[in-house]
Amino acid sequence: MKSDMKPRLALIPLLAAVLFTITNARADEPSVLRQVMQALGSDMQVVTGGIAREDWQLVAKTAPLIAKHPQPPLSEKVRIIRYMGAEMSLFKALDGETHQAALELGKAADEQDGAKVIAAFGKLQQTCLACHQRFRSGFVQHFYGTDK
Secondary structure (H helix, E strand, C coil): CCHHHHHHHHHHHHHHHHHHHHHCCCCCCCHHHHHHHHHHHHHHHHHHHHHHCCHHHHHHHHHHHHHHHCCCCHHHHHHHHHHHHHHHHHHHHHHHHHHHHHHHHHHHCCCCCHHHHHHHHHHHHHHHHHHHHHHHHHHHHHHHHCCC
């Protein structure tokens, strides 16, 4: 039994360091989630330009970047989950809807069907807007102390 305890006890300093890092992260540090959102904004602008020029190849290439955007690291996810509480399930559901809408956008662009592309892009914009209207202001205020 004692030999089983040694490996577990060795993890205590590591876990303490991780918890210290997570709980003491500075609120004003740029978050990975903010960087992800900025990249998504850029990708949405690329898609908008691609639609305007009927550049379906560009739209098809960019849509998966939106659908499969990077995730924040575990330490940041813990901070977000702690803040979101019960609202986390809605946040994840809206992210899932955004993922699905972006995949539909890419498929429509692959088919070079302008009407489908515009409909899918509208759906994608609606999922983004729903999440932003529900969460952005409170999230930014909590983590950055500002509404911007």
